[in-house]
Amino acid sequence: MTTTNSTEQADRSALYASIFSTEEIYRPPSEKGSALLEVARGCSWAKCTFCDFIKDLYQISDMDQIEYRLKTLRQLQPDACRMFFLGQNAFCLSTEHLLAVMKRAKYYIPSLSAFSMYARIDDVLRKTPEELSLLWENGLRDLHIGIESGNDTVLNMVNKGCTAFDIRDGLSRLDKASIGYYLTIIPGLGGKAYSDLHAIDTARLLNLTHPKQIWALALKLWPDTPLAQQADRGEFQPMKPWEILLEERILLQNLTLRNTFYMDTTVLGKYTIQGRLPDQKTAMLQAIEQLLAL
Numbered sequence: 001m002t003t004t005n006s007t008e009q010a011d012r013s014a015l016y017a018s019i020f021s022t023e024e025i026y027r028p029p030s031e032k033g034s035a036l037l038e039v040a041r042g043c044s045w046a047k048c049t050f051c052d053f054i055k056d057l058y059q060i061s062d063m064d065q066i067e068y069r070l071k072t073l074r075q076l077q078p079d080a081c082r083m084f085f086l087g088q089n090a091f092c093l094s095t096e097h098l099l100a101v102m103k104r105a106k107y108y109i110p111s112l113s114a115f116s117m118y119a120r121i122d123d124v125l126r127k128t129p130e131e132l133s134l135l136w137e138n139g140l141r142d143l144h145i146g147i148e149s150g151n152d153t154v155l156n157m158v159n160k161g162c163t164a165f166d167i168r169d170g171l172s173r174l175d176k177a178s179i180g181y182y183l184t185i186i187p188g189l190g191g192k193a194y195s196d197l198h199a200i201d202t203a204r205l206l207n208l209t210h211p212k213q214i215w216a217l218a219l220k221l222w223p224d225t226p227l228a229q230q231a232d233r234g235e236f237q238p239m240k241p242w243e244i245l246l247e248e249r250i251l252l253q254n255l256t257l258r259n260t261f262y263m264d265t266t267v268l269g270k271y272t273i274q275g276r277l278p279d280q281k282t283a284m285l286q287a288i289e290q291l292l293a294l
């Protein structure tokens with residue numbers, strides 16, 4: 001009996017692995033329960049100086065691959081309600097293509113009622129208000145967007161390819177289309193030189209938006225990235241973990257969001273601070289004070 005179960009489990013695992021082109025699968029923590037459909041690989045921009053994904057080849061899956069993956073997902077997760085499209089900025093795909101994939105996904109798994117994916121802000125800005133509404137009508141519910149900073153100098157320095165104005169504009173278009181968004185920011189991204197400005201301007205920008213969640217991920221210098229090379233040459237001064245925590249305190253102090261979940265899973269490299277804004281802002285700031293006192 002045990003042998004049969006383990007064989008079945010191994011078969012399911014092999015089947016599951018067959019629908020991904022790489023072993024490493026990147027999806028946000030909040031998409032844990034979602035069916036994962038690879039629609040693209042890598043990032044179409046691939047120029048941010050801090051990003052480890054810039055080395056990956058950018059590829060769009062063809063419809064034959066998508067059909068196979070959907071048929072397989074139907075076997076593995078026949079009752080899935082939510083589907084996450086894999087790809088570092090899957091939202092760069094044309095509206096027509098995204099709608100076609102959503103339609104096929106609902107054909108194979110009729111219980112699906114919500115779709116989500118990673119996006120860059122320029123992917124949002126390239127779509128018309130009518131396209132965004134159409135995508136919402138067909139089930140697009142959330143986008144996961146790394147805005148990283150609200151400070152234009154920092155955004156320019158890391159070659160993000162957008163400004164704070166673009167970010168505000170793109171998120172406001174999503175608000176109008178009722179498409180939700182989860183944002184990622186990077187404490188420490190401005191280095192020592194821009195720490196305060198990065199914190200204050202990021203809070204200022206976030207206060208003009210309506211994210212479901214903010215995920216703060218302290219800067220990690222990935223080997224061989226342009227930013228790591230700049231740090232090696234002394235052109236970028238990385239911050240120590242406790243300095244990043246001081247920066248995060250400024251950010252949190254300045255946030256006035258009314259209904260957003262905030263989390264940082266990278267505090268001092270080993271702690272998590274999380275809570276709903278505004279109710280748990282004081283508790284999160286107290287936790288930071290306690291950590292700083294250690």
Ligand code: SF4
Pocket residue numbers: 043044045046047048051052053054088089120146160
């Ligand atoms: S847009 Fe995102 S995935 Fe693409 S290079 Fe920049 S940080 Fe990396």
